[in-house]
Amino acid sequence: MKKYIIFSFLYLLATVAVAQHPFTITGQLAKDKQGIILLEYDNAKGDYIQDSTKVVNGAFTFKGTITDPAYATLNLNPYKGPLTAATMSKIDMQRFYIDGNVNVKSLGGMKEAIITGGKTQAEFTQRNKPFEPLNEQLKPINEKLARLSKDDSTRMPLMKELGVLMKKADQLDSVFIALHPDSYVAFDIWRRKKARAITPGLNSSFNRFSKSIKESEAGKILSSKIDAVTLLTKGKPAPDFTLPDSEGKMVSLSSFKGKDVLLVFWFRNFVPFDKFALYMRRAEKRLKEKGAVIIGVSYDDEDIWKQQIAEQFPGWVHLNDVEGFSENGRSAGAVTKSYALFNKGTLPAAYLIGKDGKFLSDKVVLNDNELGFTLEKLIENEGK
Structure with a gap:
């Protein structure tokens, strides 16, 4: 049996003791069913978990622990080809909730299975x-x-x-x-x-x-x-932080007090990056005319990050916020998380901070052709 835990980029709370609840999944499919069955689920923190075991004469068992009921799938002999509408019929799987003891019974494969378990599975049914x-x-x-x-x-x-x-x-x-x-x-x-x-x-x-x-x-x-x-809304003070710039020098957000700051969280591998870069370059011109500073916070790999700085945004103050690396890639650091950017799907994101260190608006919408004009007006109306 192999188990893999792939950690997400979710915001990590202070570690507290959380009760673990054991579960057992007992399955009996048609006796001619053999091979491997894959169990996939994510826990309350968003960690993606995979476990697999052999199916012998249609029978299989999984054991583990969870803190909350977990939305899961059981996939018999997972199809490894390209996933298209035409190949969906090759997938023999079913979705359910893990909550205590789960029983899986079928006269055929997983598609035909009846799954029973605790209160949560009954709710799902x-x-x-x-x-x-x-x-x-x-x-x-x-x-x-x-x-x-x-x-x-x-x-x-x-x-x-x-x-x-x-x-x-x-x-x-x-x-x-x-x-x-x-x-x-x-x-x-x-x-x-x-x-x-x-x-x-x-x-x-x-x-x-x-x-x-x-x-x-x-x-x-x-x-x-x-x-x-x-805490990240108009009129609230922007949380201060200190991060290294592209030359390794430590830079604090508070050192820019007295200037308007557009704080941009970004990384290279999101879509559509080209449109984002275009809008940002247009906005940069207007912001510079107002004496504003753009601070870019990224958790890209250092080499990729420095290359993008030179190619795309040479006029910004660039800071790096890589927390570390795992099997799933790089992980955003504490600053990105403190600004409520919990995973890659929330990036790019930006906040406009006034001369007094407080937010001039809620989170800025970056995918906007009028971005520069919008930011310019917010700065002009500062203090009114």
Whole structure:
């Protein structure tokens, strides 16, 4: 049995003792099923975990520990070819929640399995029931799409049908979330779909969930993120920090007090970088005319970082915030995390800080052709 834990870039809270709950997954598929079965799930912190074991005469077992119920998949003899609509039928898997002891029974493979377990799996089964008619409608559409080339003109109406059904699915989830404030499944769906972007306004939706949900590990982590974001709003003092520049000199944000500062968190490998670079160069000209400084904070590899500095943004003050490296690549440092940028999906991001060291606005929208004009107006209105 092999187990891999791939650490995410999520914001790391101060380490506290969290109760670990053991789980056992016992499976019995058709006796002619042999090979490897892959278990995948993520824990409350967002760490992605893989485990695998042999299937012998259809039987398999997994054991482990979790702090909260975990959304998981079991994949029998994982398909390793290119993943397309046409190859989806080759995947023999099913989704479920790990919560205590889980039983998997099937007269065939994983697709046909009936999965039972604790309270959370029962909630998940309840949530899935209204989706059954939708899934039947989705099946022929996906089958047709799988047979069509990307350029086929008949794809467009099918994609529209697909969009309508996906909207209905989203509505079903919204109803389930609203009706089940004490359901971990409802909370988990909400945080995956609705709480991907952490904003101060998220608190009102989060507060609709029960005390037990808020006191789960995932609930506490989300609460801390919302609290962190709330400190990064207009009129609040920008958290000070000190980081090395491209020559190794330590530079503090507070040393720029008395100047307007656009603080930009970025790294090279995001899409669309070229558009970001174009908008930033346009904005830079306007900001320089106002006497403002642009500070770029990146956690790129040092060589790539220095190359990009020279090629793209030579007029910025550049600081590096690499915390370290893991099997999953580089990890953002404490400064990036303190500015509520919890993973790569939240970058690039920026904040405009006034001469008094306080935020002139909430987080700046960088993907905007009018970025320079917007920043210029914020500076002009400073103190009014």
